[in-house]
Every structure is written in structure tokens, then in C-alpha cells.
Amino acid sequence: MGERVPARVLLRALAPDFVGSVPVDTSPLAGDGPIGWPGYGGAHARAVERSGESESVVCGTGTVAGVPVTLVAFEFGFLGGSIGHRTGMRVGAALAQARERGTPVVSLVATGGSRTQEGMAALSQLHRVATEMGRTRLAGVPQLAVALDPTTGGGWATLASGADVTLAAPGAQIGFAGSRVRPPGDEAAYTAEGQFAAGHVDAVVPAPDLPAVVARWVRLLTGPAVGPVPPPAALGAAAPPGTGWEAVSAARAPGRPRAGAYLDAYFDWREDIRGDRVGGVDDGVACGFGWRGGRSVAYAAQLGTPTTPTGFRTAARLVRLADRLGIPVLTLVDTVGAANDGAAERAGAGGAIGALFAAIAEARVPVTTLVVGEGGSGGALAFASSENTWMAPDSYFSVTSPEAAAAILKRDPSEVPATADQLWLRPQDVVGLGLARGIVRPAG
Template sequence: MRELIESICTGFTEFDAAPWESDVDGPIGWPGYGEARRRAEERTGERESVVCGSGKIGDVEATLLVFEFGFLGGSVGRRTGDRIEAAFRRARELRTPVVSLIATGGSRMQEGMAALSQLQRIAREAALTRAAGLPQVSVLRDPTTGGGWATLGAGADVVLALRGAQVGFAGSRVRPPGDDAAYTAESQLAHGHVDRIVEDLPAELGRWLSLLTRPAHGAPEPPRHPHGTPLPETGWDAVRAARAPGRPHAEAYLDEYFDWRENISGDRCGGVDPGVLCGFGSRGGRTIAYAAQCGTPTSPAGFRTAARLIRLAGRLGIPVLTLVDTPGAANDGAAERAGAGPAIAETFAAIASASIPVTTLVIGEGGSGGALAFAAPGHTWVTADSYFSVTSPEAAAAILKRPPEEVPATADQLRLRPQDLVALGLAQGIV
């Protein structure tokens, strides 16, 4: 564990912690508990299953909570809770982000409910730190199970994991047999509960802390069009330009706009939408968050991930850029069962209640409410090869019982061209 600290951190200073009386058998008098602790101390050189302190990761001062799995399986007991609570309080005093390097099997059985109740203490301290506007990053080591996963791990703003780590609420000895693959970092990433599998932990932690602690000031300016394009003459021309295979998509805009960036992943409800890119990017040394549609129908997971990003950016004081490009919200049965309506409502609410500036650029298709949910009222710009419409021309024609050959004329009547949107006061300008 000490080697891990040295590999990611410089100038680490451990916080003071009261020692445990090793001849005491704990709060419920578990036979031999004091002796088990004494052996754990001899084996690891530590007095408890977590070490807390401060140091620099990259060029950002941070508070670290580092678990020693060799000490009673990294389990959480009463004194572990004491240390973690004190560390969170110290982080709020120092105004530093909190990084939790977790390796734990869960709560300590030898302390009974006195151990399990520490999860409530940890959750409260994490909530107070969140309310103070300080970022929390967790690193899931092998294993991260039980209450450590369900508090410090899954409750962090950004969740990173080491490849191959066992991650799950149920540990290997208590879960049903037959589905071990579900309890891995890779599975948690695939199902929206982990943001990234890290390969170079010191470098990636440094990048994340840099992004989360250096917010830009004021509203982001909209990105430039990577290539430039003429304005469409008709509504149908606008639709065709927005659907053209060769026009730039979200990644081209983000790569042009940011010096470098990091994505978050997943809605924390079991879903990932690869057609929505969310994360934080550095532009001129300051951080702007982004939520970008990539031209596909947006699923409930995509809306929830965007809402998660906007809420997180708001807590950290980071302005947000959104890019609109979708034919509309996914509307199949699977999307309805996954909560399309509530997820869209969540995104509308996140932007409507945002305490930080949100700037929107429509870069392609703006299909109905699924696109509008990503747009900031009064702060929306459009590109020349985009459109925004109450619904697609094809859907409008079908609703009005018009034949397919009238779809182009319907597009003209919808007044969905970029210049129409500016004239209607729905867009501030054409980039």
C-alpha cells in the first residue's frame, strides 16, 4: 500500500490517528479479535485498514483514503470510520478533492453492527463534502466489495477501476454461484457504474484532478464549424445537409474545441449510451464540461448520463457545453421500459435548474423533444448544416396523412432551417 501511495503522490503526510488498544476484543467482545488485530499490524505495519493523509497528485493537492487489504481484508470497522470521517473533515478544511483508493471485503464482522453503521458515517461525510463543492474520485482496486463499494466507491463523482478488479456489493463467498463475470470492473463499466478502466493510474488521476479543480469562468463560447458550409436554400436542403454522411459530428467538434479531454461513462442505473459523449475538457487551461449527442437516437441511459454530467458540473462550478445531434429520442419498446419519459424529464430539469452557464450548439439533426432536452434556452447556436424541428419531416407528413412525395414540402413548411431558427428567436446565431 505504501508503494501505491508513493507511485501516485508526492509529499504525502499522514493525518494523526488515535491508536487501537490491541488487547481489546472490540465493541461486541469477539473472542480473539484483539489478537487478530495485533497479527494484522505485524504483518502490514499498519494500525488500521485505511491510511488517510494529504499530498500532491500531479500538481493538485488532494486528500487520500488508501485501504490496506492485508489488514483484516481491508474491512471497515469503528476505527476505520473514525479515520475516514476525520479525513473528510480535513478535506473540507483544506478545500481539497478526495481520492479513495479502495481495496476492501466489506464491513468487519468482529465488530457487528458497530462496524456496519460506519457506512452511515461515511455516507454523511461524503454528502457534506459533495455539498461543499469538492470533487470525489474513487479508484476500485481488487477487491472492492460490500459497503466500501456502496459508499466510497459507487458514491464518488468519478469512478475509476483497475483492470480485472473484483467489484460488486456481494463478496465472492456470499454471492450465488455461476455469474462471476458480473462482479468485475469490466462488467461494471459495461453497465454504466464505472467511468473508466485505468492503465496508468498516476497519470490519469492527475489529469482528472486537474480537470475537476480548474473551472472556466462564464459561459462557454460555441465551437466553430470545423469546415464551414453554406446556408441551405430550402427546409429539405437543411435536412439533407444535417443527414449527410460526410458532415462533422460531435467528436470532430470536441477535438477541435478542447486541448484534451476525459469522458465519463454510464447513467449509474445500469445503462450506457455510446451515442452520447459526456465528460470534461481543458480549454486554455480551464475546464468546461460537455454533453454531446453523436447523431443516433438517444436512449434513456444517454439522457440520464447527460443529466448526471450537468448536475456534477453544477456542484463543481464548471460551465457546460452541449452539442445537439439526434433524429430524436429512442422510441422502441426497450426505451419505454427503460424510462424514456422520466429520463428526458431528468435532462430538461438538469438544464433548467443549472446553477452554471450552459451553452448549446446544434451541429446536425435536431429531432423533437429528444434534441430539445439537450438545449439551453436563450443560449443556443446552430451550424449551417443543421436543423431543429418539432418532429422530423417524415413523421410530420405521416401525422398529417400526407403521401411520401410531400415530405420535402413539409420540411419547408416546418421552418426548420438555421436561418429560420434565428428569425424565430430560438437560436442566437449561426456559427
């Protein structure tokens, strides 16, 4: 662990014009605090003298990437960044001010949790913070958090993990349980890298890169495009296939452009979100926000593998976040179907698929879909817009795969190609059925 950087230094690295503009109570602590903890008054006074701060959090405003923001930073040098009753009041005031001004919130969290010397007067501040965060979400104001070392207890459970996007410092101790109260073993679970692997952190960002990454996220979360956005241009075949089986073969061809290539071609740059926030990551689904023509577009893309319940939940998280922030969505369909093994069923496949159907159906922002490869059954349809879906020439969309259809109908495997023709799954068939708006062409 290196030398800790004071909160105001961190704040000015992100926003050189930072100013503490949130009204706060800076009067000396009365006695030994709300529950009269012996010696607490003296410890608090010494923390003020050492840190130069009147409490464990610094709040104010500044400019990041040309956007006015509200900033919250914990001063770990003040009683370990612990959350006391004045800490909660300051954070709550900062969030309320952010709503009033419509400015995104950037929180730099470094805390050991609630302050023992204030008892329930401290712990109850988590209600205050959670309430203000909820009101901020409902107001459509973005919240970005950076979990520094350490981020534990209520600071992790509210400001950090409850943000729309959560970044973390490499090697940081992160978790609800602090190092002195958790059981021994499995130390990796309580690190930034462990939380990233489990899908609770969107990115682990080295300190030198943090200002630039935060700036990118502020731009992405506050600069929505005017939708609906156009579908990407075709990157592969220029003409649709002649038969159903040719459509399936083209979509399965190893050299066919995948969703990652489409995302790279469509966006100037982009940042991913990661995980479903309940402990899962599906590396076959890419979700995040991209910058295109000076505006932000959200994306959820299948990368060609069977989509797991985690993948559907991550996509639903993305769509709901984009809808709350007024950012249009692009989805890319490419899957043989939803994962259908026992593990997927135990993980709630049906509910997860249903949650994504609901997120897209309920979205107030426009959703644009391009089928770039295989469109296999309900696992593909859940990613698709019901009103604005397009087909790539080397794609197909089907009620089920030709192989599964033949098996269901008790046909010989030799009849699979003919079954594909009967399924009306070619791009032009899907357009003819009125289920897609058209077939995209190559750029130019």
C-alpha cells in the same frame, strides 16, 4: 492476481509528498473489540505487526498535478482491508478535513467489506462514511475513487460507487456481494470490466497509467473555465442552406462532421464519464470533461443516434455534477429524436428526458449549446440551453422530422420536402424565431 502493493506505496505513486496529516487514534485495540469477539484482539495485533499500519485505512494529504488533495487508501494486508469502527472514523475525519481545506478527495479502495468481528459497530460505519460523503458533495468538493482488487461490500457501496468519478483496476473483483457470499455463476458481473460495461465505472485504468489518469481528473475537477464558454467553430459547410429540405439533407449527409470531431477540435484533451449509474450505457451519447485553454469544461454530446433513456440520464448526471463543481457546460445536439420503441418506454423515456430538462434548467453554471446536425424534436431540445443555443450551417432544428410531420398531417410521402420548408427548421429560421443566437462560422 499479482502481489499486492502496500497502501503507502500506492499513495506515494500518486502524490510523492504524501503525509499522514489526518488525526487518528493509534492506541492498541481494547480487549477483543466492541463486541468481544473471541481472539479478535490477537488477530488485530498481528495485523498491525504484519502491515505496519494501525488500521485498515491510511489517510493524509499530498499534491497531485499541482493541486493539494486529501488521500484515502485501504491497506488490504490489514485484515483484508475490512471496515471496522476505527476505519470509518478515519475516513470520516479525512472527508471532514477535505471540506475544511477545500481539497478534492482521492480514494484508493481495496476492501472485503465490513469487519465481521466487530458486528454492527463496524457495519454502522457505513452511515458515517455516507454522511460525510454527502456533506462533501454539498460543499462542492470533488470526490474521485479508484476501485482496486477487491472492492466489495460497503466499500463499494459508499466510497467507490458513490464518488463523482469512479475508476477501476483491470480484472479487479468489484461488487456489493463478496466472492464468499454471492450465488455462483455470472462471475463477469463482479469484475471491473463488467461494472464498466454496465455503466457503474467510468474507466478501467492499467496500473502504470493510474498516476497520470488521476492527475488528469484532478485537474479537470478543480480547474473550471469562466463561462459561458464560446460555441465551437463550424467544421463543415460555411453557409446555411437555401431550403428546408436542403437543411435536412445537409444534416443527414454521411460525410458531415459529427460531434466527436467537434469535441476533438474544441478540447486539448478530455476524459469521459460513463453510464447513468443505474445499469445503463448509451454509446450514442458522450459525456465528460475536457481541457481547453488551461481550464475545464464539461460536455454532453449526442452522436447522431436516437437517444435512449440511459443517454438522457447520463447527460443529466454530467450536468448536475458540473453544476455542483462550478464547471460550465457545452452540449452538442445531433439526433433524429429520442428512442421511441417499447424498450425506451419501459426504461422511463419521459422521466429521463424530463430529468435532463430539469438539470439544465436548474443549473447555476452557464450552458452553451451547438446544434451540429439533426435537431429532432424534444429529444434534441432536452440537450439544449434555452438561452445560449447556436446552429452549425449544416444543421436543422425542428418540432419533428419532415417525414413524421407529413405522416401526422396525412400527406403523401412526395410532400416531405415541401413540409420541411414549412417547418421553419433551417439554421437561419431558428435564429429568426429567436430560439438560437446565431450561426457559427468556420475558424479563421
